[in-house]
Amino acid sequence: MANKTQTLVPTSKVTAGAVAGAVAALVVWVIEIAAKINVPGYIAIAISTVLTFLTSYLVPPADRDQVVSS
Numbered sequence: 001m002a003n004k005t006q007t008l009v010p011t012s013k014v015t016a017g018a019v020a021g022a023v024a025a026l027v028v029w030v031i032e033i034a035a036k037i038n039v040p041g042y043i044a045i046a047i048s049t050v051l052t053f054l055t056s057y058l059v060p061p062a063d064r065d066q067v068v069s070s
Helices: 012-036 041-058
Strands: 004-007 068-069
Touching: 012 041
Parallel strands: none
Antiparallel strands: 004 068
16 A cells, blocks of 8 residues: 655655755865865765755654545
């Protein structure tokens, strides 16, 4: 039995996770510019993954995010 939303609009959790990933990339960029250090790619990916997961986990579903079972 699959769960899906009533519309194709991304849920709040998905949107927040995507924004968190972009913010993580900007944070790494600012760190590299401000501290003049090169952050390894695997560290940048780990920061992005953890931040995206935590954000998606902690953001509650919105009222418009109606999930239906099919």
